[in-house]
Amino acid sequence: MAYERIKLERLKDKVMTAEEAVRFFKNDMVVGASGFTKAGDSKVVLPALAERAKTDPIKITLMTGASLGHDTDGKLAEAGVLKKRMPFQVDRVLRNKINAGEVLFIDQHLSESVELLHNNIVPPVDIAVLEVAYIDRDGSLVPTTSVGNSATFAELADKVILEINTAIPMEVYGLHDIYKAENYPHRNVIPIVAPWNKIGRKTISVNPDKIVAIVFTDKKDSPADIAEPDEKTTAIASHILKFFENEVQLGHLTDRLLPLQAGIGKVANAVLTGFKHSNFYDLTMFSEVLQDSTFDLIDSGVLSFASASSITVSSACYERVFGNLQKYRDKVVLRPQNISNTPGLIRRLGIIAMNTAIEFDIYGNVNSTHIAGTKIMNGIGGSGDFARNAYLSIFVTQAASKNNSISHVLPMVSHVDHTEHDVDILVTDIGLADLRGLAPRERAQKIIDNCVHPDFRDQLQSYFDRACARGGHTPHLLEEAFSWHLRLAETGSMKK
């Protein structure tokens, strides 16, 4: 039954175990692997590589779409396999190695990895490791729950190792839209004017002669952690929904809104869930990842189409979607991440982008990645692709945490991922600040009035007032700008 998933006869003798396949990896190779927000990642070959490294040390550069599941990044990091890693990760073990300086991490806008590969700016890919549902009769590949950078890895790699995942029904065929942008200087327009436009092929083309190994697996994707909405996420979602309703009243938007992008996490799920009981209708998504809430909204008839690069859902939702593909096939498409996240489409379609911040400051600069300016959490992911070019760029975070000892609204962020120029709306559980068309001093007062936790309001107002007294377009007291972070490190609290 598994062999029927290899429809090109001559490839059947490439089947082997993961342990056999990892013999193709040599020291210092560049590996391009499928996987985007834990979806469609290598389930057996990369873990087998980590196993092998325990007795037979090896170091590689690993590129993926985005994050991997199954603690694979952690296993690889622990086994010392990773020399360089790009463009995204979410693993605790790997993160510690990165912060210790043991793994070099390149934190990249997700739309850009393919650009760098095609332009030969990063080293060429030696081996691609790609999860597929099956190999079609022409040797082309049917992806699974994500597309990510797989089409480019397949095109550029010297050797290709395939993981055929038999847990994915073959009816997944048709869920993907594989479009390849031309290389410079002969690049044409990407002819998408609405989220539901399909412009490419259904499979990933690859030269079958490059396929050196085929490994079977039936392991499912790591399920998404679905955290129940709490008081804070509910408050944030409610501020955003009220804001959307008001924008409709003002005539800025219609009840259809514009295509939505939502970063991964609780708040995005809470906002999308909030649409279920609203006047909004015929909504669409043009995002990078689809979560449970997307399929809930489709089922409830509120969302009519969703475009992304991966599907990352809970176990229950996974069964629902992949057991009913005929139902969702016309309502969902998965694209390469250089298409899902490309600046031109985000500007053209007028995306409403919602992403999570670690902290933001009184002028609207956002830190999405670093704790205390130094230690990375995950990475910038696609937030920059979307925020810079969106119709509306929204960032959310809790106002305060750890018994309100930490304020997430600060005099100055310790690391900038999104500048004031790219941030339209900031939201905490306390409230929402609409910063569009405001000068820095106006933005600051609005953020202090609307977003900061009451425990920190006077302290933040005092900073701003004293900075203004000294003057400037963006008043700051450089000697005090990081004092909140430093106080936290010294005393365990940002409070004076």
Add this chain to the structure above:
Amino acid sequence: MAYERIKLERLKDKVMTAEEAVRFFKNDMVVGASGFTKAGDSKVVLPALAERAKTDPIKITLMTGASLGHDTDGKLAEAGVLKKRMPFQVDRVLRNKINAGEVLFIDQHLSESVELLHNNIVPPVDIAVLEVAYIDRDGSLVPTTSVGNSATFAELADKVILEINTAIPMEVYGLHDIYKAENYPHRNVIPIVAPWNKIGRKTISVNPDKIVAIVFTDKKDSPADIAEPDEKTTAIASHILKFFENEVQLGHLTDRLLPLQAGIGKVANAVLTGFKHSNFYDLTMFSEVLQDSTFDLIDSGVLSFASASSITVSSACYERVFGNLQKYRDKVVLRPQNISNTPGLIRRLGIIAMNTAIEFDIYGNVNSTHIAGTKIMNGIGGSGDFARNAYLSIFVTQAASKNNSISHVLPMVSHVDHTEHDVDILVTDIGLADLRGLAPRERAQKIIDNCVHPDFRDQLQSYFDRACARGGHTPHLLEEAFSWHLRLAETGSMKK
């Protein structure tokens, strides 16, 4: 002779003096004025408004394409006319008022003002003040030396005041390509795949009934200041040219390179001039402003086409270009700034972007706008539109200044306009650092090795080493990150 520039007969009775025209301005109005990098700005109406305000106080919000010439911003600021100003300025007097908190300045990506206007996010334009070469028979407008945001101001304003500039030959007709992007959600592709594609009309359409005043002037644009290349700019240009040559050798680029964008200033002129005596040929520009060097390169046969939103040149070059329009018409086009700077085209065409920094830090974050994190110089302009979406994003600055008491390469920039994610190449007179595909710790060492002034190298290496000892993906010592700026303020030097 001047009246023949009003080809729609019934508009001839709208001719009046600038002093008469400014009666249309009321307190609190929003004014949209032509002008981009001093080119094609209002020469008489806005100055007359500043005059009027001396005896008859008035406050307005002023939007333009970019900066104005003739000290107009300064005159308006001095007369207390400006309440809000967007999206760019370069005036000393206005800058001081902004930094004193007396004028609210909205520092915006230049591609975005039109988006905000069309989406009704910023207040509607009450009056447009547009410099034109003449009014065509259908009432449409022939722009002069810039397009900027004029087409949108003409479309959206309640009233339109025209300044017909008789110094501009009527043969300027055909130099402009006026394309209007559709509004959401019905926006189509912008069908440009090469700098020389013309996709729009030659004139700006306007409802003639909205034209309330026509004023004649023969004042020319403020000439660009052409500073002779000095030792530092020559060194920077030579590093960049050597880098391009090497990229060609590596096969990353051909001798035609890719379309060039160059910010205004000495370094851009020096780099472009350097192309004259090189192997590069058939070069093109897709930029926001064209300077003297563009026309020198066209004349020498190295540059075959240049697209931008304005022409800002010296007096001599102005005569050369506008006295020989038949020669340049097929080699130059001026577009609206939401087209010249639009993210999708910048990514599609693969722009090589060169812009100037005030300072940058060891991880590649760039400050383009603020002195000591607080006082604005000019504004971000188009640098962010280009840097984020370019094929290659280059930032230049001198390594040190003021007798080497100030280092422009720092532990941490005091304000971030361009994050490490958007910066590929950093150049000072000392050298060039290619940061592509590097992790933060690698970037830091490369910048210290290649870009910092020798007087500051040990001091910067010490910061980096001590930060690394403490750990982190992007090692920093928050308590010391701004110590160089603070030392400068206290002692007059950044040196320890």
